[in-house]
Amino acid sequence: GGGGGGGTCTTLQLSLSLLTGSKLGWSIQGHIELLNLSSDLFLACALSSLDQGTRGGGAWSALCSPMLASHASCLLTHCAKLLTVFVHIMEGKDPDVHAHRRMLPRSKAMDNMTQKIKGGISLGGDTPTKSTLSKDGLGTFNQQSSYNNIYEACKSAYTNYQVSLQLVGEDKFSQLLLAVHTTLAGVLEFALASDVGKHVEELLGLLAVSVRVDPSGSLLCVQQLLNALFGMNTAAQHTPLFSPYITSLPYTPYTSGPTTTPPPQANVTSIFDCVMTEPQRLLMTSWLRAPSEQELGGVKSVGATTANKPLNPVSAIKDYLGYFEPLVVDAMNQFSYTSSVLLQQRVLFFLVQLLHLKVRYSLLDLDRRFLDSVLKLTAIMESRAMRGAEQIVPHLFQFLVLLANDSSRLTTIPQVMQKCDAVMASGHSVTTFAIPALQPLVLNLFVRPGAQSGPDLATQRDVVVNMLLRLVEHGEVISLLTFVLDCYRPIPALWNRASAQIYAALLPHIGKLQVVLDTPDALTSLYQLFAAIDPEVVNLETLFAALMKQPVLPSLRSLSRWLALLCTVLALLVTRFEEDVFASSVGRLKLSVPSVHSQLLVFNSPVASPEAPCRDLATFLIGALHLAGGAVLNIVSHARPLDDCQLPTLLATLLLLVQALLKKPYNKLRADLVRLSPESDPLHHTFLHLSSTHPLLTLHYISMWLGAGSLHTQWIADLLTSPEPSCVGSSLLQNSAFLLVAHHARDQSLCNAVCRSPLLRRHAHADVVQEFLTHSHTHHHYSHHHS
Numbered sequence: 152g153g154g155g156g157g158g159t160c161t162t163l164q165l166s167l168s169l170l171t172g173s174k175l176g177w178s179i180q181g182h183i184e185l186l187n188l189s190s191d192l193f194l195a196c197a198l199s200s201l202d203q204g205t206r207g208g209g210a211w212s213a214l215c216s217p218m219l220a221s222h223a224s225c226l227l228t229h230c231a232k233l234l235t236v237f238v239h240i241m242e243g244k245d246p247d248v249h250a251h252r253r254m255l256p257r258s259k260a261m262d263n264m265t266q267k268i269k270g271g272i273s274l275g276g277d278t279p280t281k282s283t284l285s286k287d288g289l290g291t292f293n294q295q296s297s298y299n300n301i302y303e304a305c306k307s308a309y310t311n312y313q314v315s316l317q318l319v320g321e322d323k324f325s326q327l328l329l330a331v332h333t334t335l336a337g338v339l340e341f342a343l344a345s346d347v348g349k350h351v352e353e354l355l356g357l358l359a360v361s362v363r364v365d366p367s368g369s370l371l372c373v374q375q376l377l378n379a380l381f382g383m384n385t386a387a388q389h390t391p392l393f394s395p396y397i398t399s400l401p402y403t404p405y406t407s408g409p410t411t412t413p414p415p416q417a418n419v420t421s422i423f424d425c426v427m428t429e430p431q432r433l434l435m436t437s438w439l440r441a442p443s444e445q446e447l448g449g450v451k452s453v454g455a456t457t458a459n460k461p462l463n464p465v466s467a468i469k470d471y472l473g474y475f476e477p478l479v480v481d482a483m484n485q486f487s488y489t490s491s492v493l494l495q496q497r498v499l500f501f502l503v504q505l506l507h508l509k510v511r512y513s514l515l516d517l518d519r520r521f522l523d524s525v526l527k528l529t530a531i532m533e534s535r536a537m538r539g540a541e542q543i544v545p546h547l548f549q550f551l552v553l554l555a556n557d558s559s560r561l562t563t564i565p566q567v568m569q570k571c572d573a574v575m576a577s578g579h580s581v582t583t584f585a586i587p588a589l590q591p592l593v594l595n596l597f598v599r600p601g602a603q604s605g606p607d608l609a610t611q612r613d614v615v616v617n618m619l620l621r622l623v624e625h626g627e628v629i630s631l632l633t634f635v636l637d638c639y640r641p642i643p644a645l646w647n648r649a650s651a652q653i654y655a656a657l658l659p660h661i662g663k664l665q666v667v668l669d670t671p672d673a674l675t676s677l678y679q680l681f682a683a684i685d686p687e688v689v690n691l692e693t694l695f696a697a698l699m700k701q702p703v704l705p706s707l708r709s710l711s712r713w714l715a716l717l718c719t720v721l722a723l724l725v726t727r728f729e730e731d732v733f734a735s736s737v738g739r740l741k742l743s744v745p746s747v748h749s750q751l752l753v754f755n756s757p758v759a760s761p762e763a764p765c766r767d768l769a770t771f772l773i774g775a776l777h778l779a780g781g782a783v784l785n786i787v788s789h790a791r792p793l794d795d796c797q798l799p800t801l802l803a804t805l806l807l808l809v810q811a812l813l814k815k816p817y818n819k820l821r822a823d824l825v826r827l828s829p830e831s832d833p834l835h836h837t838f839l840h841l842s843s844t845h846p847l848l849t850l851h852y853i854s855m856w857l858g859a860g861s862l863h864t865q866w867i868a869d870l871l872t873s874p875e876p877s878c879v880g881s882s883l884l885q886n887s888a889f890l891l892v893a894h895h896a897r898d899q900s901l902c903n904a905v906c907r908s909p910l911l912r913r914h915a916h917a918d919v920v921q922e923f924l925t926h927s928h929t930h931h932h933y934s935h936h937h938s
Contacts, residue, residue: 160192170182171297176297182330193222193223194400197340198397200219210346211223211341212345213343213387223346227289231350234331234358235288235291236298241363308327311323311324312364325365328364332365332372335375340378340385341386343382346379347376351376351380362481370494370498377475395500427894430803430807434811435725475505479501479505483515483516486525492542496546503546512557513558522562525550525551532584533574541587544588548588548592568592571589575618581622586627586631589615589618590631626672626673630676633676636650637683646685650687651685651688654684663701664712669708682723682727690736691724691737692739703747704745705748707747707782707786711797714798717775724812725815741766742765743763743765743774744760744774744778745778746761751786767819769820773824776834777833777834779802779805780848787844788840799848806848813859821860825859825860828863843881849888850891853870854891857892867888871908872908885910889908889910890914894919894923896923
C-alpha cells in the first residue's frame, strides 16, 4: 500500500474491507475489534507518513499518498454512518423514514445572545436559525445492508443498555460508541479544515446526541474537530510532538514526560558515525538548544497544558464556531454535576481552546455558574478532599490564567496567583500540583508578556519568581526559570539581578545534592539554566566548592546526582570558560572526589579522594572516572538493578564532555592526562571489563585517551590484535575501536596494530580505513625515500 509503512497500510486496507464489507463486522464485538484495529493501523500509517516529510495534494493533503487519503476518508465516512445509526436508535427513529442529515438546532435564546455581541468573537456566527434536511449527508446509510445489520444489532444492545446496571463502557452499546469516538478523534487529528469543513454541522449534530452516552468521548471529538478547523492538530502543525491527542496514546514514541524536541538527525552513514560522531553532536546540540514555548508544560495526559496556537486565521472561519454553541453549553452544564475527572479535564481544556480563539467567555457563562463550579473545585482541591485532582490542575490553572486575560475580567492574575500559592501550601505533591499550577502563570507573564501588561506586571513577575525559587530543586522549575531569564535577557540590569537571585538560591541545593537530576531531561534543563544565567554571576570556585560539600555519598542516587552536577560544570567549561579562567578561579581549591557508602556498594576512588585531594583538573577527572566506572562495574558484576539511577548514561556524558574539553585549547589538561596515562592501568582494566555489557562506554573511554594524545597505548593495541571475542558486546567494541584507532592513529605502535589486526580485511572499504591506508602508504613512501 502507499504511504508510510507499506506493509502496515496494506493491513489497514484489509482491515477496512473487513470492517465495511464483511459479515465479521455485523456483530458488535467483531465490529469493535475491527474498528480498534483499523484506528491503530491508520494512526501508525499517518505518523509514518509525517516522517517521510512529503505532503500530497488535494483532499487530506497532510497525508503522503492518495491511498492513505482514501483510507482516511473511508474511516471518516464509516464513523459518521455509525454515529447516525446511534442517533436513530437513541431518538427512536426508523432509518427508512429519517434518512436525513442531522442539523444542529438553535434556540431563540442563543440567537439573542449572538445578537448582543459587540467586538470579539462569539459562538453565534452566521449559522442558519432553522434546521434543514438533506438526503446526501455523510452519515446516510439506509440503502446499505451492512449498516442496517449493525443498526439491528445496536438496537438490541441499546435495549439492554437502558435496563442494565453496568457502568458506562461495560456494555456492548457504549463500548462500540466509545470505539467510534476514539476512531473519529484519530482521523480528525490528520484532517484539515478543507477536509471536514463541509461536514462540521452534521458531525456536531451527531455528537450532540452521542454525548448522552459517552460524554468524554463525544467532547474529545468536538475538540479534535475544533483543532482541525483552526489548524491546531498534527496535520497543520506538521509534528505530533505537541498534540494532546497523540501524546495521550500509550503506544506512540511521543509520550515521554515533558516533551523535548529532538535535534535534527544528521546523515549517519557508518558505524563510526553512529557510535562516535553522532553522540557528540547530539549531546552538544540538545544542551545548547533553547527550549521551545510548547515544551513549557508538556504533561502526559488527555490534553497538554498549553494548547497549540491556531495557524488558520480565526476571522476567516469564525462562522464555524456557531455550530459548536449547543455542545459548549452542554459541556459546561455537565461539568457542574459530573464526578468524572476525565470529563472535567476535557471540558476545561475545551474552554481553554475556545479562549485561545478569542471567544468572549462572558457570553458563554452568563450566570457565572461554570466559573463558580471551577472555583468550588479549586477550594475542594486545596482541602485535599478530591481524588484524581492532579489530572485537572494543569487545565484548571490554564483556564483561569486565560480567563484573567479575557475582556470579561471575571478574575485577575493576582487572584490566580493566590490560588496557586494556596495549592502550594496545601501539602499536595509539588510535582503534580504546585508546578503544573505555576506553568501557565510563567507562560503568561514571561513567555507571552503581551498577554499581560500594565504597571503591576513587574510586581507579578517578582512574586512568581519567588514562588519558583521555593521549588528550585525540581527539574521542571529549573526549566521555568530558564524562560524567566530568557525574558529578562534584553534588559541587562534585570537579567543580572534575576541571574544572581536564581544562582544564589540554587547553589545551596547543589551543595546538598538536593537538585532532582534523576532523568536526562532534568540534566539538560539544569545546563540550559546555567547557559541562560549572566556569565558575570557564575563563579567557578563556588561551583566546584559545592561539588566538594559531600565527602560521602549515601546512595547510588546521590552518586548519580553528583555526576550530573559535574557534567553540568564541565559543559560550562566547554562552552563558556577558557583554561586560564579555570586556573585562576579554581587553582586555589583542593579538588576531591567523594566516596560511596550505600547498602549496595562501598567504593572509593584511588585518586583525588578526600584524604588525598589534588589541584589539577586531570587528576580530578580521572578520580571521577574511577568512581563512576568502578560503581557501574561493581553493580553489573553483582547483577544489581540500575533502575533507580542514570549511572551508565551519566558516565557516557562525562566521557563525551572530557573529549569536548580536549578539543578546546585546554593544553594543561591534555598534558596532565598524558602524564597520568601510565598510572591508569587499573582504570583501563575497569573499562575493558565493562565492554561485555557497556561497549560504548569503553569505546568513549578509548576515544578520550586518543584525543589526549596518550603514548601509553599498548592496551589498545592488544585489544585490536586479539582474536575476535564471542561476546556480542566485546565484538562490537573491538570492531568500533578498530575504526576509531584507524581514524586517530598517529604513533607507530597503533599504526602497526591496525595493520596486524584481523579486522583490516573486513573494514577495508570504510572511509576512515581508506584514509588511514592512504596516509600510511604516503608516510611509508616518504620515509623510504629519505632513508
